[in-house]
Amino acid sequence: MKTIEVRTDARIDMVEITREVQAYLGESGVEQGAVLVYIPHTTAGVTINENADPTVEHDLQEDFQRLVPRTQPYYRHREGNSASHMLSSMIHSSVTIPFEGRSLALGTWQGIFLCDFDGPRTRKVHLQILPA
């Protein structure tokens, strides 16, 4: 397992980490399998989406905040970040991506994004290779 650190710049932020995941694959020497990208935080997540046009990231982040706005009358958690916890469960704490010939089997437009829902912070990402 390898752990990398990623710096985010806003409360809701997405940072692409595809290159770091691919680099880990290259170092590992494993030819075929899947790589698990795991976020050990309860107010962040990870997703796969388009990395070609940055307006997609913008629109996703607006949708996150429309579906789970920052406050609700029923929220009891005193840290004030219940919406960040909800987005972490909704978007998910991990992605698993197959690879062959030491190369991620991502689609043409796919990138891997750390999603911070309670930034800006420095976040950890665990990478674990599962051989086929």
Added chain:
Amino acid sequence: MKTIEVRTDARIDMVEITREVQAYLGESGVEQGAVLVYIPHTTAGVTINENADPTVEHDLQEDFQRLVPRTQPYYRHREGNSASHMLSSMIHSSVTIPFEGRSLALGTWQGIFLCDFDGPRTRKVHLQILPA
């Protein structure tokens, strides 16, 4: 890794692929582990849900469109399919299912469904076995 192709018939559509995943397990000869079902597209996803009563599929698809309607005043992505990208991140790009004795450990009512959020199209699905 094996890649299959699936044809969808509507903008929002679900197509069951359980049989194809089980067939891949049978061919592989691996007795125990998990199979990763991965969608290499940014406007589609994959989910596990009931395959006995088709009204469940209908109700899921209506909920997808209620939660993420086709347009929003804040959408900037010019292709007009930001809602499809959001549903891809919400529903997820992959599922991982355990198996034993070359047989998927699905529950009685569970089926595996490719979800298209921007169809109709021909979609690819990557299948990768991870031995236990």
Added chain:
Amino acid sequence: MKTIEVRTDARIDMVEITREVQAYLGESGVEQGAVLVYIPHTTAGVTINENADPTVEHDLQEDFQRLVPRTQPYYRHREGNSASHMLSSMIHSSVTIPFEGRSLALGTWQGIFLCDFDGPRTRKVHLQILPA
């Protein structure tokens, strides 16, 4: 693969299963890899979130019901639990967590929770180790 049973106490309920997953790792003797936690039900799911302050669980459960209320005019499924099916697809049927030295690489505040969306019931959870 090992299967455990978990009793839930309400229609919408979360039950922490971190200890059971860690115990399975300890028994297995595998030093490094990932553990797949899989729910073989179509009206339940599993998530990773904060296990320190129970108000987080409360707030998550309220958000589940706000986003997917129990009834909709367009629901056709006669069992009356379409919302439970939708939450199962939204929250996901599995989580995969890396481990090293027979110890889950969870973050400080992370716990693993079975989420029932149609309880109270006794639910099954499949655990499968994928060695690195």
